Amino acid sequence: xxxxxxxxxxxxxxxxxxxxxxxxxxxxxxxxxxxxxxxxxxxxxxxxxxxxxxxxxxxxxxxxxxxxxxxxxxxxxxxxxxxxxxxxxxxxxxxxxxxxxxxxxxxxxxxxxxxxxxxxxxxxxxxxxxxxxxxxxxxxxxxxxxxxxxxxxxxxxxxxxxxxxxxxxxxxxxxxxxxxxxxxxxxxxxxxxxxxxxxxxxxxxxxxxxxxxxxxxxxxxxxxxxxxxxxxxxxxxxxxxxxxxxxxxxxxxxxxxxxxxxxxxxxxxxxxxxxxxxxxxxxxxxxxxxxxxxxxxxxxxxxxxxxxxxxxxxxxxxxxxxxxxxxxxxxxxxxxxxxxxxxxxxxxxxxxxxxxxxxxxxxxxxxxxxxxxxxxxxxxxxxxxxxxxxxxxxxxxxxxxx
Amino acid sequence: xxxxxxxxxxxxxxxxxxxxxxxxxxxxxxxxxxxxxxxxxxxxxxxxxxxxxxxxxxxxxxxxxxxxxxxxxxxxxxxxxxxxxxxxxxxxxxxxxxxxxxxxxxxxxxxxxxxxxxxxxxxxxxxxxxxxxxxxxxxxxxxxxxxxxxxxxxxxxxxxxxxxxxxxxxxxxxxxxxxxxxxxxxxxxxxxxxxxxxxxxxxxxxxxxxxxxxxxxxxxxxxxxxxxxxxxxxxxxxxxxxxxxxxxxxxxxxxxxxxxxxxxxxxxxxxxxxxxxxxxxxxxxxxxxxxxxxxxxxxxxxxxxxxxxxxxxxxxxxxxxxxxxxxxxxxxxxxxxxxxxxxxxxxxxxxxxxxxxxxxxxxxxxxxxxxxxxxxxxxxxxxxxxxxxxxxxxxxxxxxxxxxxxxxxxxxxxxxxxxxxxxxxxxxxxxxxxxxxxxxxxxxxxxxxxxxxxxxxxxxxxxxxxxxxxxxxxxxxxxxxxxxxxxxxxxxxxxxxxxxxxxxxxxxxxxxxxxxxxxxxxxxxxxxxxxxxxxxxxx
Numbered sequence: 001x002x003x004x005x006x007x008x009x010x011x012x013x014x015x016x017x018x019x020x021x022x023x024x025x026x027x028x029x030x031x032x033x034x035x036x037x038x039x040x041x042x043x044x045x046x047x048x049x050x051x052x053x054x055x056x057x058x059x060x061x062x063x064x065x066x067x068x069x070x071x072x073x074x075x076x077x078x079x080x081x082x083x084x085x086x087x088x089x090x091x092x093x094x095x096x097x098x099x100x101x102x103x104x105x106x107x108x109x110x111x112x113x114x115x116x117x118x119x120x121x122x123x124x125x126x127x128x129x130x131x132x133x134x135x136x137x138x139x140x141x142x143x144x145x146x147x148x149x150x151x152x153x154x155x156x157x158x159x160x161x162x163x164x165x166x167x168x169x170x171x172x173x174x175x176x177x178x179x180x181x182x183x184x185x186x187x188x189x190x191x192x193x194x195x196x197x198x199x200x201x202x203x204x205x206x207x208x209x210x211x212x213x214x215x216x217x218x219x220x221x222x223x224x225x226x227x228x229x230x231x232x233x234x235x236x237x238x239x240x241x242x243x244x245x246x247x248x249x250x251x252x253x254x255x256x257x258x259x260x261x262x263x264x265x266x267x268x269x270x271x272x273x274x275x276x277x278x279x280x281x282x283x284x285x286x287x288x289x290x291x292x293x294x295x296x297x298x299x300x301x302x303x304x305x306x307x308x309x310x311x312x313x314x315x316x317x318x319x320x321x322x323x324x325x326x327x328x329x330x331x332x333x334x335x336x337x338x339x340x341x342x343x344x345x346x347x348x349x350x351x352x353x354x355x356x357x358x359x360x361x362x363x364x365x366x367x368x369x370x371x372x373x374x375x376x377x378x379x380x381x382x383x384x385x386x387x388x389x390x391x392x393x394x395x396x397x398x399x400x401x402x
Numbered sequence: 403x404x405x406x407x408x409x410x411x412x413x414x415x416x417x418x419x420x421x422x423x424x425x426x427x428x429x430x431x432x433x434x435x436x437x438x439x440x441x442x443x444x445x446x447x448x449x450x451x452x453x454x455x456x457x458x459x460x461x462x463x464x465x466x467x468x469x470x471x472x473x474x475x476x477x478x479x480x481x482x483x484x485x486x487x488x489x490x491x492x493x494x495x496x497x498x499x500x501x502x503x504x505x506x507x508x509x510x511x512x513x514x515x516x517x518x519x520x521x522x523x524x525x526x527x528x529x530x531x532x533x534x535x536x537x538x539x540x541x542x543x544x545x546x547x548x549x550x551x552x553x554x555x556x557x558x559x560x561x562x563x564x565x566x567x568x569x570x571x572x573x574x575x576x577x578x579x580x581x582x583x584x585x586x587x588x589x590x591x592x593x594x595x596x597x598x599x600x601x602x603x604x605x606x607x608x609x610x611x612x613x614x615x616x617x618x619x620x621x622x623x624x625x626x627x628x629x630x631x632x633x634x635x636x637x638x639x640x641x642x643x644x645x646x647x648x649x650x651x652x653x654x655x656x657x658x659x660x661x662x663x664x665x666x667x668x669x670x671x672x673x674x675x676x677x678x679x680x681x682x683x684x685x686x687x688x689x690x691x692x693x694x695x696x697x698x699x700x701x702x703x704x705x706x707x708x709x710x711x712x713x714x715x716x717x718x719x720x721x722x723x724x725x726x727x728x729x730x731x732x733x734x735x736x737x738x739x740x741x742x743x744x745x746x747x748x749x750x751x752x753x754x755x756x757x758x759x760x761x762x763x764x765x766x767x768x769x770x771x772x773x774x775x776x777x778x779x780x781x782x783x784x785x786x787x788x789x790x791x792x793x794x795x796x797x798x799x800x801x802x803x804x805x806x807x808x809x810x811x812x813x814x815x816x817x818x819x820x821x822x823x824x825x826x827x828x829x830x831x832x833x834x835x836x837x838x839x840x841x842x843x844x845x846x847x848x849x850x851x852x853x854x855x856x857x858x859x860x861x862x863x864x865x866x867x868x869x870x871x872x873x874x875x876x877x878x879x880x881x882x883x884x885x886x887x888x889x890x891x892x893x894x895x896x897x898x899x900x901x902x903x904x905x906x907x908x909x910x911x912x913x914x915x916x917x918x919x920x921x922x923x924x925x926x927x928x929x930x931x932x933x934x935x936x937x938x939x940x941x
Binding site for chain 1: 455459460521525526527532544546547624625626627629633636637639640641642643644645724782785786789790793794796797800801806808810886889890894897901902904905906908909910911912914
């Protein structure tokens, strides 16, 4: 990246009062403007009038175009973007992902080692990635879209960004409630959002359901994360699906009335607040508690599985998942990769690294979270939660849950 | 027809035509129009349900929240920044020279880092709070509150005011104060009646930057779960899945930004702030009371710099194993991008400011306004506002014409986006610097035969060097910290430190994100130190 260094030196020279002696004048001829080192030679002249009025715009244009050229070249060499059709189908994959890169990278590397398929990836939040996919349309280099939360996955299908996949292996590995009804995406890990509590101050026999946390007996004892996070939106959306909007709104209002502290920015803060005695119960994704326990096994916070009784719907689960993009340049390779992710070895890694639950029921959970025991999932198809997410957000706004 | 030649040759003699500067400024403002047009165009596609819901349940509270936050952070940074700037520029106290540049350093600490550090320190369960509660029976006030957020954002953003105000005090305040004192005023009255009024446009300009940054901030406000217009925009986009609604709220936000900008411009209308001389040299010795100034500076530095950095270092130590080759690639990318953005944006800002001075009028004023708006828009929105139209256009070209022109794939669009976002940041110091150059000075130099390029080099450059340094520094550090635009627009392989921070914090690995955050802060410190220590006006 010679232009990067060159620009940095320029920056320092411009800003330095006692910069070195004036070097040679500006070389003649516009052709030279494309050579990056011209800027290095001419920096002391940067503010001479001719340069400012006439050459600077030209120079910066030239500079920009050479940058663009460089970066385009780089993009072309590091990925298959430039000539997707010419590539051998199985040798390259481009992944757009909003998932933790630390988690995905070892998986990508392992896949490359096993199959020889090179994987290039781009990270961002899911909504901007979807805007990107939409705007790129048929020119998109992306083959696979990986993200968390049913709402995001539902929105991806809603925007027609994913294609249906016919794969017996995926249908066998991933239970029906954890994938799109039209097989446009497949859940890869299960993220249970459950009640957490301090067993000393809030024994398990005082807990029962999510709805029970609205009971006045929890007044001043409940901590919640902000309603702006998808996990709470998805939880409330599934409650709406089974309880109806009116009942759900009462429950949410009850939660708000019981809060011991203003809603927090992360599940980790909720866990810390319970550990510090600020509150006795809260709602969190289990893997945040798993991470906290990894750091401090003595933490006085544990998991309670709500809504497990006969006739109850079960504990709310969300998913992280993947789908093949509509205009994927390498669709077969993309399907093969997702199939591999749904198999035993990758599932153990995928779920184990982040202490989530594997989507493939054949795969065992991580030993660290084994003691929490089995639980019954809310079997509502997670895509339904996605479809109702916007309604859930509005409901929480009405109930004053910030 | 005049027979005698104009005794004062037109300055500059070789300027590009009568409207040359105006055309250049118009050209430079065109990219800014794309996201603005995308925002305004969304107004044509109202979604009744969403808007009604937001209007009823979200926006009233959000408007109040945002208003209080702007008021608090604006007043806080204006007072703190001006006070510190006046201290180091006009007074003499122990450690003054050191503080003069140390006080700039908090600029390099991203606001969300400071927010997370403060919540970690003052939260209910934190050791400090627990100690006070159990030991002394004192309950700390809730940190997750409006007051807490205002304090944090004031500490994070005061350098914008400090830098610009110090520059103003150093270049003219001391001389003005000398004159006032020669007229028999006491030091305090001299400051109040001479130095401060002269520095006002710069203080206002710096505060305007702070207000725009506050309006567009997402990181710090979401760490405090404090709802502003920006979080409402994110809610509409991320939770209600409606980019149109998000853009509509942004359009309302833009009106607010325009009002702020207009107010700031109106406050200095028809006033001349040209410098009456070069930097003064005599400072008021504070004597024994100087130690209070020293203590105050130390306190600010502890809270705004030492605390977050040590928190990051502490967290980072636990994850040193993460440090691999990719980190250095990210660092290199971040430095290259920031340097390029800083130089190009400052150059563009200078051209626009020069156009406004050389050819003042409706057009150049409009250009100045349009190009400053980008700083008030949340970065993520600016990113889709630019990326989506450009990429859609490219797709359209491909599908209808068969032309493969990947406009959005390279560095070009990323740098343009940085420019749109940070032009206001570069413009404030550069335009302020130009404002300080007395027209008489130019005439005098002209009569001595110093014209054109020589005049620019010998008269303008020494007077503007400090302003350029400030502009380059601000844009460099801002680009270093910038996250949503970089995420959306970077070409493949151009991961930066900020994108690494994103990758870790996105799933709650805050402690693991300490290392790249620390690297951002430290990399930001390098130019801050290099520029402020060497800058002529700095000490």
